[in-house]
Amino acid sequence: MKIVEVESLSFTYAGVKKPALSDINLQIDEGEFVLIAGPSGGGKSTLCRCLNGLVPQFYEGEYSGRVVVDGLEADKTPIHVLSQHVGMVFQNPHNQLFSLSVESDIAFPLENLGLPREEIRQRVEEALSTMRIEHLRDRSPFELSGGQQQRVAIASVLAMRPRVIVMDEPTSYLDPLSASNLFKTIDEVRSKLGLTVLLVEHRVDLAVARASRLVVVAEGRIIYNGPPRTFFEEQNPHLYGVAYPKVVKLSVRMRKALNSWSKTCINPEEFEEEVRKLRGGL
Amino acid sequence: MVFEAVHYTYASGVEALRDVNIEFRDGEIVALMGENGSGKTTLLKHMNGLLKPTKGRVLVDGVDTAKTSVAQVSMKVGLVFQNAEDMFFESSVYDEMAFALKNFGFTEEKIRRRIEWALKFFELEEYENTSPFLLSGGEKKRLAMAIIMAWSPPVICLDEPTIGQDSLQKEKMMHMIKMLNSQGRTVVLASHDVEFIAELKPRVVLLSAGEVLADGPCEEVLTDMRLLERASLTPPQVVALLKRLEDLGVDYRVLDVEGAVEKILKVIRK
Numbered sequence: 001m002k003i004v005e006v007e008s009l010s011f012t013y014a015g016v017k018k019p020a021l022s023d024i025n026l027q028i029d030e031g032e033f034v035l036i037a038g039p040s041g042g043g044k045s046t047l048c049r050c051l052n053g054l055v056p057q058f059y060e061g062e063y064s065g066r067v068v069v070d071g072l073e074a075d076k077t078p079i080h081v082l083s084q085h086v087g088m089v090f091q092n093p094h095n096q097l098f099s100l101s102v103e104s105d106i107a108f109p110l111e112n113l114g115l116p117r118e119e120i121r122q123r124v125e126e127a128l129s130t131m132r133i134e135h136l137r138d139r140s141p142f143e144l145s146g147g148q149q150q151r152v153a154i155a156s157v158l159a160m161r162p163r164v165i166v167m168d169e170p171t172s173y174l175d176p177l178s179a180s181n182l183f184k185t186i187d188e189v190r191s192k193l194g195l196t197v198l199l200v201e202h203r204v205d206l207a208v209a210r211a212s213r214l215v216v217v218a219e220g221r222i223i224y225n226g227p228p229r230t231f232f233e234e235q236n237p238h239l240y241g242v243a244y245p246k247v248v249k250l251s252v253r254m255r256k257a258l259n260s261w262s263k264t265c266i267n268p269e270e271f272e273e274e275v276r277k278l279r280g281g282l
Numbered sequence: 283m284v285f286e287a288v289h290y291t292y293a294s295g296v297e298a299l300r301d302v303n304i305e306f307r308d309g310e311i312v313a314l315m316g317e318n319g320s321g322k323t324t325l326l327k328h329m330n331g332l333l334k335p336t337k338g339r340v341l342v343d344g345v346d347t348a349k350t351s352v353a354q355v356s357m358k359v360g361l362v363f364q365n366a367e368d369m370f371f372e373s374s375v376y377d378e379m380a381f382a383l384k385n386f387g388f389t390e391e392k393i394r395r396r397i398e399w400a401l402k403f404f405e406l407e408e409y410e411n412t413s414p415f416l417l418s419g420g421e422k423k424r425l426a427m428a429i430i431m432a433w434s435p436p437v438i439c440l441d442e443p444t445i446g447q448d449s450l451q452k453e454k455m456m457h458m459i460k461m462l463n464s465q466g467r468t469v470v471l472a473s474h475d476v477e478f479i480a481e482l483k484p485r486v487v488l489l490s491a492g493e494v495l496a497d498g499p500c501e502e503v504l505t506d507m508r509l510l511e512r513a514s515l516t517p518p519q520v521v522a523l524l525k526r527l528e529d530l531g532v533d534y535r536v537l538d539v540e541g542a543v544e545k546i547l548k549v550i551r552k
Contacts, residue, residue, distance in 0.1 A: 040448045041418055091446065146318050172446045175317040175474040176516040202448050205477070205519055241448035246477070246519035246539060253543045258550070272526045278550050279530060 003164055003196045004028035004051065009065035011046060011055055020046040022220045024065070028198070028213075030163070033190055035211035035228065036200045039241030042218040044200045048166045051198070052086045053079045070163045084113070087157035089167040093149035096156070097141035102133065105141055106156040113160075127155040130189055147178030151185070158189070164196045171203055180206050204237075205245035209267035216240050233264045247271050283329060283359070283437065283468075287338035290324055290492075298324040300492045302338075306437075306470060311463050313479045313500070314472040316489035317514040322472035323364070325489070326439050329470065331355035342437075357386065360430030364441040366422040369429065370414040375406065378414050379429050386433055400428040404458075420451045427458070438462055440471040444478050456482060480504055480518040480537045488513050505535040 009024040021043050028034055036044050049055040053074045056063040067074040070085040090096060099105040106127055110120045128134045131151045136144060141152050150170055157165060171179035187210045190197045201207045208214065208228045216224040216231065218240045224231050231237065232248045251265040251274070260278055265271040283306040290299040298321050306312055314322045327333040328340050331347035340347045342355050363369055372378040376397060383393045401407045404424040409417060414425055423443065430438060444452050459482065463469050473479055479486065479500060486503040488496040490513045496503050503509060507525065510517050517525070520542045524534035530549050536542050
């Protein structure tokens with residue numbers, strides 16, 4: 001089932017001449033993990049804002065085309081309704097947290113929906129346990145580390161029980177270890193809950209191994225949409241501001257040096273296997 | 283700059299630095315590395331006197347920072363914050379840059395020339411009259427550096443210069459750091475971007491829980507798995523990849539792709 005359908009979407013912010021997005025077409029199946037990469041200012045964040053209705057409902061401008069998420073037209077559905085279908089996680093968790101305790105931060109949007117107390121309690125528990133932050137429930141979000149804060153922000157999004165989660169560079173402020181742990185949890189949550197994940201990320205090296213699809217957005221257009229491996233085999237990632245994971249770079253070099261090297265590896269496991277195979281075979 | 287047995291405890295009681303001894307030599311590039319909360323930023327803030335040690339002392343060009351003003355130290359040490367926006371408050375890029383220069387007592391003429399030079403250097407000329415808050419993330423970072431460069435301190439400190447930057451911007455940042463250094467400036471950067479540092483290859487000071495765990499060449503510190511683990515840092519991708527092949531006799535202590543290819547080929551062809 002298609003959970004996200006974008007047809008001929010173009011958008012230009014009010015007061016700006018250059019379109020932020022031009023003729024975007026994108027279809028995403030339920031349960032996919034899609035990595036969105038590309039240079040800063042290329043349109044990645046605008047695309048995210050179209051999926052949760054912030055464009056054009058909050059950010060005004062010239063909008064054409066059609067965006068349907070979980071059966072709802074994103075430009076016409078009120079944002080508070082849409083937010084129960086599409087969850088949004090931002091770069092800086094600071095901007096998403098405000099309460100005195102982690103628990104009440106997660107409960108707040110649910111109270112706004114007017115849900116019964118018992119249901120709220122149950123959803124908060126679930127979200128805490130899914131993100132493995134039960135032990136932080138009574139802490140103030142502001143005394144937590146960046147990685148913990150981002151987990152709280154994601155938990156509060158999960159509590160809304162969306163079908164799709166859109167994350168705009170969620171690991172920018174995290175150190176590499178916290179970032180890689182967060183990606184792992186996101187992937188586990190996705191497969192456990194059958195969620196669809198759209199992840200905008202500069203840390204391609206950490207995210208690409210988990211993604212089923214790579215979409216590269218540059219100058220407001222989709223310039224690549226397909227398996228991550230093919231992109232690195234056929235394109236020059238650097239041209240599009242996409243970091244070249246070292247494992248890919250290494251395997252491209254190995255392939256040049258050895259005729260028997262069989263493929264462009266996109267994760268360490270594949271690379272290791274290839275080396276062991278070649279060593280055994282010679 | 284010299285740190286002598288520096289301790290720093292925040293008002294909340296958190297001990298952010300514990301017995302830190304580091305000597306920064308003229309013309310060096312030094313990276314302070316460690317996970318979030320390891321003390322990198324606290325250390326940087328000691329360099330221009332924004333924070334003074336609770337115990338011990340920091341000498342900048344022979345002067346104890348506790349016995350002089352932040353303005354005095356800032357002439358010698360420029361600090362670029364992690365969130366560039368925190369620095370801005372004027373309504374145009376030009377005024378933003380002129381503010382500090384006026385405070386330092388430069389003449390109008392000198393101020394104009396310096397700003398023009400810095401804007402050009404950081405490719406920001408077209409934004410002279412734009413509000414700093416309207417710039418993109420990468421541009422804000424460059425403006426923050428331009429502001430510091432306009433008064434040309436001999437030491438530049440950068441807090442997480444690569445956060446939120448795409449790979450093209452990171453490459454530019456790398457060039458910029460090398461260029462500043464080639465002009466004889468000392469560059470100190472706090473960063474947890476292991477890949478960036480592995481390419482820059484500076485001297486690395488590894489911090490954990492406010493203490494110096496290691497201080498040495500990048501090639502040694504970033505390939506020492508035990509140290510990295512203690513500092514909760516992930517090793518550079520190349521090192522992590524080669525480490526998986528250690529049992530085949532691959533030497534994993536290498537940071538660049540070419541070196542790694544050589545080591546692997548040696549083992550396959552053996």
